[in-house]
Amino acid sequence: MSGTKEVWVRADEGTWDEYRKPRITTALESGVDCVLVEESDVERVRELGKIKVAAFGDNPMADVIVIGKRGEGDGTLEFPVDLGRSKDLETLKELSREGYKVASYVIIKNKDYERLAAELAKASDYLIVIGTDWKVIPLENLIAELQGYDCKIIAGVKDADEAKLALETLEHGADGVLLDADDPAEIKRVMGVVEEIEKGRVPLTPAKVIQVKQLGMGDRVCVDTCSLMETGEGMLIGSASDALFLVHAETEESPYVASRPFRVNAGAVHAYILVGDKTRYLSELKSGDPVMIVDRDGRTRDAVVGRVKIERRPLILIEAEVGDRRFSTILQNAETIKLVDRDGNPISVANIKVGDEVLVYLEEGGRHFGMKVEESILER
Incomplete structure (x- = not known):
């Protein structure tokens, strides 16, 4: 449903x-x-x-x-x-x-x-x-x-x-x-x-993964909020402002690290994050800024950034498509970093393979300084 x-x-x-x-x-x-x-x-x-x-x-x-x-x-x-x-x-x-x-x-x-x-x-x-x-x-x-x-x-x-x-x-x-x-x-x-x-929803669409590629080292951003998130919740992140992946919060326990339900390990510093009806660069976020939490059904709620951690880590590229549209995001390459599959379940980037489907937010038009505009913008 x-x-x-x-x-x-x-x-x-x-x-x-x-x-x-x-x-x-x-x-x-x-x-x-x-x-x-x-x-x-x-x-x-x-x-x-x-x-x-x-x-x-x-x-x-x-x-x-x-x-x-x-x-x-x-x-x-x-x-x-x-x-x-x-x-x-x-x-x-x-x-x-x-x-x-x-x-x-x-x-x-x-x-x-x-x-x-x-x-x-x-x-x-x-x-x-x-x-x-x-x-x-x-x-x-x-x-x-x-x-x-x-x-x-x-x-x-x-x-x-x-x-x-x-x-x-x-x-x-x-x-x-x-x-x-x-x-x-x-x-x-x-x-x-x-x-x-x-009004409190964004439409999410299943996208088919077409490439999973390990990259070298780079700077990635952890967004720690002043709110606790639950399974199915995260933030919308992507390399293109009109195609954003639902990146899951660290709500789950694992053999590698304790859960951090206030955290989204969001991705590389260049990536966009959707905040209300605007996008911002992850690298711009700071303590006290508003962010938007999104669940697997597209429901949204507001949160506040407690701190932002930028650290050098190994990265992985996830590329996906819907119809003739292709888009990507770059995340930290670690088992605890997860997207959300079409059924609303967290799926680790370590386990994602070509052919899997993950939830994304797509919109028409481009953005100018983070604001949506009706124009053609190609981001690769």
Whole structure:
């Protein structure tokens, strides 16, 4: 689970002209990510505008095929005694094999349906969960259980307050919400909630490592902060101002050295570090300066530099690519220096190899004196 928060609007009930079309039109005008409709309405939605369409049924024209309504997910079909023989699960697996994006839809009526949701999610791109008399606990359980699975959790909500609760549950929160409300203003309020939450995030992207090269000696920078960091947290560092690697904090014990959870061994003195919406050179940092801590989900928080240590150490170059973009960073060559892999786990530079994927922050345009500008700048 990862990525920016999504807002879906539900428009599968009532008549087209009175209920479904107005919701879809408002969704389009508000910039939501997706509408959920019946399979018969997919083409109607396309005629109204360009938006991602999820549909109950098996319409191959939908962007996401949703399984569970009129099935086991909403209790229409008998609950499967053996979850491994779930009819909804078989359908999801078959559609996935055929190359379709799929979502499982489950109304959490009790603990058994929570178990069903977790099982179906493991074969789905999305899990849509609708609460009955619950608000938080089943969602917390599902978020915790599905960590490490490539499935986004979309929580059903009725208003902006419920949306905020769902999106912030267990800090990570649901990956998105499915709003079921007729009031157009409620859609706009939910979009506002998401915008406020996303202000404290940066988008992280998996990049494929294409070169690992040991270098000679050089000056590297350790940034010791006045804050304690946790597993999954670090700082965004790189040789190019528009392509920064998530360098992990020294939070883990090792046979070589005790953990230093306040420290990021950030890299060579020439490298950039992202601080808010600007970059700075590592060599410029000093005690009392602000820095930005980033976690594997892209959440950010502020910290203060306690001290900066610049020492001569052996270096290693890590080069990676996303599409046709190539970029690199230079770090100290030591087992305790780590990047973050695509699943959010720390990976030592001593173990990184070509083909591995690590998290990076990419942006368009260049920077002038650390400030983002819309121009072409090539840094090699």
